[in-house]
Amino acid sequence: MVDPKLRSSAGQRLGAPETLGISTLDPGHKPPAMPPGRHISIRVRMLDDTEEIFDVSQRASGKVLFDMVCSHLNLIEGDYFGLEFQHRRKMSVWLDLLKPIGKQIRRPKHTVLRFVVKFFPPDHAQLIEELTRYLFALQIKYDLATGRLPCNDASAALLVSHIIQSEIGDFEETQCRQHLLNHSYIPDQMALIDKIMEFHHKHMGHTPAESDFQLLEIARRLEMYGIRLHPAKDREGTKLSLAVAHTGILVFQGHTKINAFNWSKVRKLSFKRKRFLIKLRPDLSQSTYQDTLEFLMGSRDCCKVFWKICVEYHAFFRLFEEPKPKPKPIILSRGSSFRFSGRTQKQVIDYVKETEFKKIPFLRKHSKVQHTNNLSPLPSLRCSELPKEIASCMSGERTDSPSKRNWKELALISAEDSAALRIQGNPTALQNGQEERPGLGAEEGRGTRPAGRQPTELLSTAPKSNSPLLCHSVMSHGLVNGQSQGDGCGQSPNGRQPSPLTSPLLNDMGAVRTDDEDEARRKRFPTDKAYFIAKELLTTERTYVKDLEVITVSFQGMLEKEEATPDSLKTVILSNFDPLYKFHSGFLREVEQRLALWEGRSNAHIKGDYQRIGDVMQKNIQGLKQMTAALQKHSEVLLEVENACRASRKLEGLCCDFELQKVCYIPLNIFLLRPLHRLLHYKQILERLCKHYPPTHGDFRDCRAALADMSEVVSQLQGSMIKMENFQKLLELKKDLIGVDNLAVPGREFIRLGCLSKLSGKGLQQRMFFLFNDVLLYTSRGMTSTNQFKVHGKLPLRGMTIRESSDEWGVPHAFTLVGQRQSVVVAAR
Secondary structure, eight states: OOOTTTSOOHHHHTTOOSOOOOTTSOTTOOOOOOOSSOEEEEEEEOTTSOEEEEEEETTSBHHHHHHHHHHHHTOSOGGGEEEEEEOTTSOEEEOOSSSBHHHHOSOGGGOEEEEEEOOOOSOGGGOOOHHHHHHHHHHHHHHHHHTSSOOOHHHHHHHHHHHHHHHHOSOOHHHHHHHHHHOOOSTTOGGGHHHHHHHHHTTTTOOHHHHHHHHHHHHTTSTTTTOOOEEEEOTTOOEEEEEEOSSEEEEEETTEEEEEEEGGGEEEEEEETTEEEEEEOOOTTOSOOOSEEEEEESOHHHHHHHHHHHHHHHHHHHOSSOOOOOOOOSSOOOSOOOOOOSOOHHHHHHHHHHSOOOOOOOOOSSOSOOOSSOOOOOTTOOGGGSOHHHHHHHTTOOOSOSSOOOOOOOEEEOSSOTTOEEEOOOHHHHHTTOOOOOOOOHHHHTTOOOTTOOHHHHHHTSOOOOSHHHHHHHIIIIIHHHSOSOSSTTOOTTSOOOOOOOOTTBOTTSSBOOHHHHHHHHHHSOOOHHHHHHHHHHHHHHHHHHHHHIIIIIIHHHHHHOTTSOHHHHHHHHHHHHHHHHHHHHHHHHHHHHHHHHHTOSOTTOOSOOSOOHHHHHHHHHHHHTTHHHHHTHHHHHHHHHHHHHHOHHHHHHHHHHHHSTTOOSOHHHHHHHHHHHHHHHHHHHHHHHHHSOTTSTTHHHHHHHHHHHHHHHHHHHHHHHHHHHHHHHHHHHHHEESOSOOSOTTOOEEEEEEEEEEETTEEEEEEEEEESSEEEEEEEOSSSSOOEEEEEEEESTTOEEEEOHHHHTOTTEEEEEOSSOEEEEEOO
């Protein structure tokens, strides 16, 4: 073993001094003393693939070793990381910070611990230190190379382009291609080299810190970001995988997330032998409620490992402070004594915000791009998009300044309020009698210029230096205010434009509105309640016309291309929906013209009483009454689509594929029901207008006449509407139920569904009951990708009797369903 005094540490290789405090300790505390006992050598592999050897006592706790690793790295936010190693049963486990190392690592000479990311926050802006983001970027790089972070080719190429930008700098074709040939970042990289180079060419001027920020921004949006899959099975034996994230517990089938259990819905987590149990809180808003979910894992150790990481994730992201240890029982202990040890995420963020520390310059092992100042640039700003003087300042180049100052203290951007800038100080500026630059205010940080102030005035008040702080000040006050909100400048760290000031007391330039402006605004934007009702009619009519386009354009166009489509289906859609589309398109134009006149946006020279909508609706409802006969035949469209899909598997597959398209944002059957539902909305709007207007109002008579006509149309179509809604509900249930044939039979009506407990030999088991007018089905729901219900029994209602059975079975709220062939005992809550 190499002498520790002669061996260079990871922190030394990163260029950091040896006197910085340890991250996992509170301010003023010292590391725990090394307990006596035989010392062992522990090998730890860092994220940059280097190995360090630490000499610790075998009686020392895991926290002692973890603090030594953080001390070597000079890592402030070490609580996001952990030490992982292979258990004697070839399982990856985390080093317990409370247990002695000797009891966890039986063969230290043959064990290598990996220092990796343990907790993945939802937003990388919560990571304050550039070193922390750099280590996270190395973790993403490792996950890409090992296939743990699967993604499509475009995302993979974009991620790799940011990695090589941080390693080799700006794009140079020969160098980039040779680097990709010599280094492998993703599986099957050769096929994506051209795509990677194309993305790399767009990152000109990005510093390594910016590349790390963008890498994490892209990675965090991937579904498998920070996910470690634990194989499991559901009750039916379907192979699944469980994972834990900051939001809760996730269920995957392959690499597709099929279910999620938020922490707020989880009441308790436990395991019993190979079974992992999730107990949920009762959800009164849902009729389908399952108290306990059970998953079968490979072994008891697999269950315990996953249960531990769930406990730690819940404590780190949900608790405000570290949970206190439970008092030890005097006689017998029941259950595990494991608890989360360390600071929670809130404590880490508060510690970094409240503690004044110096930025530690460091070197990147894999990067050929190093800055002389070793400073952390702001990720949302690009040097290539700034003037030459500011760009050279940001990149550390020499300018015409008489002397070059080395800044070692930076502004610390808070994770919770990135607009607040805290500066620790400029020694030279203070000696010259200059005051420190205050932080950016809310208005200045958003890029709004105070009235009368020019960028030159802001520049004149800043200390004349080539420091990055001055560059940031110049850019925040001058460039953002001096030009339109454009590329990169004035954006938030996630690349989105900052939100404008939306206060009603401010005008577009951020100044206080005058009385004249308020009066003009009131004239242009009416405040009458009738105007807002008419505005609602306009917006919903636009949506309705778009919905009609889905049927008349997209769906009808798909049917025209398919030879298997029967002519009867084409004819019924053409005859029912095309006239409706033409009628409502004309109605929409009239409503838009009326609202434009109401607001005074067009034809302002025309004088007339245009602040009304009743006359427009009465005129068009008269035309709609003539289409009542066609609307009564809408049930034929739904029935024709179902018969055509039942006769042709190919057509059924096309309809399923159409529902997966972006244009079909709701089930296809709902689109077919929209014309009848729209009539009800017209009636509600007219009722609100009649209730709002006094009888003497000029628009009241038209609204009342239109309401009478619409009520007549609705009453004529009420039976057809109920019939279509029931048929559509049967078709939806047909997709959700497994084990029943031909559910949508003529004359069958769906009544309701509910959850009851069925008494069987195994006790009370929750079942979902579906009640129709002729039959009662009871089912169970399995943890599958489709979440369908499996039918267990079918009870005809003809001849069925019901009797109370609470006293007979000793179960409260129990009753027996006595059928002709079968009897079932159920209990309600």
